[in-house]
Amino acid sequence: MTRADAPPPSLATSPSRRLLGRAVNAAVTLALGVALAIAAYGALSFLVFGAAWSGDVSACRATDGACWPFVAAKLKQFVFGRYPDDELWRAALAMLLPPALLLAAFLARRRVGLGGFAAAVLLGLPLSFLLVAGDGALLAPVPTEAWGGLTLTLLVSYTGIAASLPFGIVLALMRRSSWPVPRWLAICFIEFWRGVPLVTVLFMAAVMLPLFLPEGTSVDKLARALFAIAVFASAYMAEVIRGGLQSVPENQVTAGRALGLGYSQILALIILPQAIRSALPGIAGTFIGLLKDTTLVLVIGLFDFLGMIQLAAADPAWSASTTTLTGYAFAALVFWSLCYAIALVSAYLERVTAVGRR
């Protein structure tokens, strides 16, 4: 938390006074506390105390709690889908590569500069896809039908994230342009894609598109979904960036011109750094939303993390009344961890970039 988000000191009172000061406050605090305790007790007794921790399906049938042996037995499928056993390292590496490259570029930012960042982003994702898909020579090709689980969730999210930021910036700049043609193109694009639910876009891409294409041409279903998500995320990102751009006072452009800088220099050195910094919370929010939205690829028959969990819960060998619930609880846990990681990174970046402003 930066100092800027803390409440103004004049209104600050001690927490105990705010929670318990007046009778009404005390009553509300008590009621909420009891509700919280009941919910926590219910969750804990399902997830921990009443849960089956070892054994097989009969242990799960004997209890009302979570069925963790099911998660343990199916974990490989949850993470890798139906990816071939001998090649799992490729999927694992592909999941870690893009964030690892970004982290490396960030740590060495003084030495590699902006170019290093760009290289990390541009290289990381294609390398991941190459790893998972195989090149046919060194790595055996794996068809996209075998991709799945967390691998697919992350690859789809990475694509959305990597595509939305640059395209979002371009679209936001176009929308603020004084030339009518790019401005109206951007407005149409953004408003169209923002106005359509993602499920519809995915469904159109997966089901309707093949009907309109000429016979015999087939575009991979995953590729269609990736494209749909990239376009969708870019439209949202454009508006977030535009919000950031609006926070930069107009006279800074004038000041930049007065110093003899050109448009691209003003943009790269003055406007964008400030705009992106102030848009950071919104950008992180969009990324988190995107990560969760990727579960919608299930409707077009791709098995992402959540899809694999649902599929595994249908296995008759694990048929118990809490199997499905346990799967969902596990999915919630994993998604929350991933989203919280994004939030932490965003908070850290806010802190680092705010240094000059304090």
Added chain:
Amino acid sequence: MKRQGILYCALALLFFCAGARAGTLDEVKARGKLNCGVTQGLAGFSSTDASGNWAGLDVDFCRAVAAAIFDDPSKVNFVPLSSKQRFTALQSGEIDVLSRVSTWTMQNDTALGVNFVGVIYHDGQGLMVRKKLEVQSALELSGAEVCTNTGTTTELNIADFFRSRSMPYKIVAFEKSDEALKAYEAERCDVYSTDASSLSAQRVKLAQSEDHVILPDLISKEPLAPAVRQNDPQWESLVRWTLFALINAEELAVTKANADKLSRADAAPGVRRLLGAEGDYGRAIGLDNDWALKAIRAVGNYGEIFDRNLGQQSPLKIDRGLNRLWNNGGILFAPPVR
């Protein structure tokens, strides 16, 4: 209703557009793989086993068709589909066979440009009660409270059944079938009802599953059948006769294990015709004469497929009931190969 009409018109139009395509068999052969539409996870029909491979009755039927064509049951590309997508996927050519617990109804058969090849599983809505009620038949359930899930034909079938017999009843409906089961287990109602094929899977979930019985009555007809596009009669015959071959194989006691031997031995004429040792039956559907041998060798006969995925060798232990052969007390019947 009007929107449905438009949808059907669109589908019909697409059907005409698709009419010009080359034969499905040639396309499948050129692709080297059969695209087969299955569910996104339904125990016993299409789900994944411990090692993540597809398993189930619908899945094995896809494998049988692939084996009949390629002599290799692994040459299938399984396309998981939601119930909304399934017919569109078939129409658009994304899949060649729809093997996805689809009910053969007049509407599905006539209005969507698809043809059903034959019943692979006679399903129907079943009823489960506690053993201690000592109920023998659904007709003794007058005044019962029935737990089921909302918004499906399940609820309507219950209403039809009780009303047509002037029996009082009360429906306790839930959003999800697992919730309905929980309520039944907590004795909030006397009867739990869902499709017979999933009733056994649900019963296994109960803590004391042996205290509950599934009544022999079925209160609705749900014939599940694989489907193909309407525009390719040869392909339709191929898929249909692969199903018939599996059923005939059980009738003629041809199994996965003995199929090869029987095809060479001096077997009964019916068996020789089925396995391609006699006659020229494969030619007419564009395959070799031993197409049925290849399919049976790969997945076994209908009985073996049933036992493995739904019956006694599976965790579901579903009684074959109506799905016994016609000469064994069931209604499973396939026309002869001759």
